[in-house]
Amino acid sequence: MNRxxxxxxxxxxxxxxxxxxxxxxxLGIGDxxxxxxxxxxxxxxTTTDMLIESxxxxxxxxxxxxxGRKSAAVNLSDLAAMGALPRALFLAVAIPADLTAADxxxxxxxxxxxxxxxxxxxxxxxxxxxxxxxxxxxxALGTAPETAVVRRTxxxxxxxxxxxxxxxxxxxxxxxxxxxxxxxxxxxxRHLEPTARxxxxxxLGTAGVPTAMIDISDGLLADLGHILTxxxxxxxxxxxxxxxxxxxxxxxxxxxxxxxxxxxxxxxxELLFTAPPEAQGEIDRIATDVDLPITRxxxxxxxxxxxxxxxxxxxxxxxQHKGYKHFSAGA
Amino acid sequence: MNRxxxxxxxxxxxxxxxxxxxxxxxLGIGDxxxxxxxxxxxxxxTTTDMLIESxxxxxxxxxxxxxGRKSAAVNLSDLAAMGALPRALFLAVAIPADLTAADxxxxxxxxxxxxxxxxxxxxxxxxxxxxxxxxxxxxALGTAPETAVVRRTxxxxxxxxxxxxxxxxxxxxxxxxxxxxxxxxxxxxRHLEPTARxxxxxxLGTAGVPTAMIDISDGLLADLGHILTxxxxxxxxxxxxxxxxxxxxxxxxxxxxxxxxxxxxxxxxELLFTAPPEAQGEIDRIATDVDLPITRxxxxxxxxxxxxxxxxxxxxxxxQHKGYKHFSAGA
Numbered sequence: 293m294n295r296x297x298x299x300x301x302x303x304x305x306x307x308x309x310x311x312x313x314x315x316x317x318x319l320g321i322g323d324x325x326x327x328x329x330x331x332x333x334x335x336x337x338t339t340t341d342m343l344i345e346s347x348x349x350x351x352x353x354x355x356x357x358x359x360g361r362k363s364a365a366v367n368l369s370d371l372a373a374m375g376a377l378p379r380a381l382f383l384a385v386a387i388p389a390d391l392t393a394a395d396x397x398x399x400x401x402x403x404x405x406x407x408x409x410x411x412x413x414x415x416x417x418x419x420x421x422x423x424x425x426x427x428x429x430x431x432a433l434g435t436a437p438e439t440a441v442v443r444r445t446x447x448x449x450x451x452x453x454x455x456x457x458x459x460x461x462x463x464x465x466x467x468x469x470x471x472x473x474x475x476x477x478x479x480x481x482r483h484l485e486p487t488a489r490x491x492x493x494x495x496l497g498t499a500g501v502p503t504a505m506i507d508i509s510d511g512l513l514a515d516l517g518h519i520l521t522x523x524x525x526x527x528x529x530x531x532x533x534x535x536x537x538x539x540x541x542x543x544x545x546x547x548x549x550x551x552x553x554x555x556x557x558x559x560x561x562e563l564l565f566t567a568p569p570e571a572q573g574e575i576d577r578i579a580t581d582v583d584l585p586i587t588r589x590x591x592x593x594x595x596x597x598x599x600x601x602x603x604x605x606x607x608x609x610x611x612q613h614k615g616y617k618h619f620s621a622g623a
Numbered sequence: 624m625n626r627x628x629x630x631x632x633x634x635x636x637x638x639x640x641x642x643x644x645x646x647x648x649x650l651g652i653g654d655x656x657x658x659x660x661x662x663x664x665x666x667x668x669t670t671t672d673m674l675i676e677s678x679x680x681x682x683x684x685x686x687x688x689x690x691g692r693k694s695a696a697v698n699l700s701d702l703a704a705m706g707a708l709p710r711a712l713f714l715a716v717a718i719p720a721d722l723t724a725a726d727x728x729x730x731x732x733x734x735x736x737x738x739x740x741x742x743x744x745x746x747x748x749x750x751x752x753x754x755x756x757x758x759x760x761x762x763a764l765g766t767a768p769e770t771a772v773v774r775r776t777x778x779x780x781x782x783x784x785x786x787x788x789x790x791x792x793x794x795x796x797x798x799x800x801x802x803x804x805x806x807x808x809x810x811x812x813r814h815l816e817p818t819a820r821x822x823x824x825x826x827l828g829t830a831g832v833p834t835a836m837i838d839i840s841d842g843l844l845a846d847l848g849h850i851l852t853x854x855x856x857x858x859x860x861x862x863x864x865x866x867x868x869x870x871x872x873x874x875x876x877x878x879x880x881x882x883x884x885x886x887x888x889x890x891x892x893e894l895l896f897t898a899p900p901e902a903q904g905e906i907d908r909i910a911t912d913v914d915l916p917i918t919r920x921x922x923x924x925x926x927x928x929x930x931x932x933x934x935x936x937x938x939x940x941x942x943q944h945k946g947y948k949h950f951s952a953g954a
Contacts, residue, residue, distance in 0.1 A: 325704075326668070328668075336658070336661060337657070338659065338747060340715050340762055342716075344751055347754060370655040371656060374656050384673045416669060416670065418672050422675055422755075424758075427753075429715045429749075429758075431713060434656070
């Protein structure tokens with residue numbers, strides 16, 4: 293017996309009525325496939341991400357409005373990391389019997405809000421029941437002219453290393469939740485409802501600024517590692533430059549702990565990119581335009597895969613735990 | 624402790640090495656997004672489907688090779704139903720701790736086999752752990768020229784109603800599994816490893832034959848209902864024309880039960896389409912070319928939503944249970 297009291301088709305009909313139109317989406321929810329007509333000459337960028345109950349979220353920590361927002365944002369963040377303009381999202385949800393229609397409605401509301409803010413539309417999906425927890429899978433499609441697409445492969449020695457926003461907020465909130473404490477509201481919001489840096493990613497890509505870019509989902513060091521491997525370069529991070537939010541500093545942890553969290557904490561969903569020194573002026577202009585700090589935190593070096601950390605010019609040890617890995621020992 | 628004994632990145636690396644190349648996929652697994660370059664002027668068709676343990680499959684009924692094949696096939700079937708050529712698939716899997724590396728390898732093998740057979744490639748995805756069962760979400764991308772795309776909306780009174788292959792095999796196998804019996808191998812295979820009718824769907828679309836088309840996942844009557852609603856027409860089905868496999872007939876159930884299963888049994892993944900009488904010659908040619916029977920089972924009528932069933936020219940009652948619905952009463 294399901295508390296939703298409605299069939300799959302009714303859920304789809306309700307959701308369909310709330311979907312916005314788009315010049316790119318010729319046909320949205322309601323046939324075997326969605327039909328999209330992409331702008332001529334642009335590349336299609338596609339990403340898919342799952343959010344699984346008890347792995348990526350806990351129902352006693354998040355409400356469904358936040359969960360809907362986050363489900364859209366983490367996928368849009370991958371599009372942002374390649375400089376793409378989001379176009380259409382596809383949402384699959386497996387729904388356990390104890391979920392109420394109100395919860396499901398809140399979830400869709402949050403999801404559609406974030407789609408709307410990024411000018412993407414919900415164009416299709418799947419709903420089914422679940423005998424376990426809630427499983428969510430989102431696929432996001434974006435487009436970009438070839439010249440605006442940023443991969444992980446182009447970082448050069450001498451390039452600056454930049455991050456948007458602030459680091460470590462989400463990780464602190466998660467750590468407090470896991471130890472039974474209530475995180476400060478600003479930090480909790482950063483964990484439960486991360487913002488995808490869609491506009492800044494697209495602006496950077498269009499301006500041809502980044503030589504490599506990635507979003508920080510597994511922690512700065514872990515995700516920087518992907519750029520270093522792909523670009524066959526190394527990096528020096530000046531940890532005293534890492535951007536920390538006033539809310540994170542106000543927690544009163546010592547600097548070592550704060551920087552460690554900024555280096556290894558996951559789910560910031562900020563953008564990490566590399567750019568040559570002459571791009572600094574353009575980066576500053578974009579940061580001003582989108583009203584988001586972009587901070588230079590280090591420099592790309594020559595030795596493939598080597599990362600050094602400095603604090604006030606002196607070398608520091610690398611944290612042993614570099615970031616979140618599914619299936620890693622002890623997980 | 625996870626029996627896989629390897630991290631997410633190692634799983635991705637192994638899978639990446641097994642992915643085929645494609646002229647459409649400029650960049651597959653390994654960055655934030657896949658990059659696709661679609662043929663100029665073609666439309667993009669996208670579908671997403673979940674397969675959830677204990678809802679869509681049971682590990683004591685299927686092995687992981689079959690599950691991998693089915694996960695690809697059910698999505699390719701949606702592309703086939705609109706006449707699209709499959710291009711790229713995205714595979715997200717949530718993996719519980721008790722899954723072995725051998726199971727996962729079999730799953731990927733089955734999935735990649737079916738991709739290969741339809742000339743589509745695996746271009747991206749997501750892997751994560753699960754505290755519940757296995758959750759699989761596949762997104763399939765295909766392309767078609769606008770003239771080849773078939774929707775559900777174009778059925779006209781007087782059009783013939785056609786189905787590919789045979790009906791009811793999968794439903795019988797499922798019924799036997801649910802009652803503890805071992806189904807005949809041919810029927811079990813139809814349930815565990817359905818074939819997506821990719822080639823025939825594309826051929827029909829390219830030839831401009833169908834006025835409406837859908838794949839039969841919820842049962843002939845339920846899926847025909849979607850065409851009737853979308854096209855605002857009715858239908859008469861001649862149940863003695865329903866194509867039944869020799870293996871299904873050999874089971875020895877009486878005709879009433881056989882036809883009921885063919886009308887309401889889910890997961891046939893055959894194509895159901897409508898076409899004007901003058902298309903019969905082209906339909907026969909395509910059936911011969913792809914070596915798959917295409918059977919006329921009825922005629923589109925004028926009264927919106929009305930379905931009549933006949934047997935040897937006499938009216939028959941409509942089965943009460945029209946097809947599988949998630950969340951329906953008692954589910």
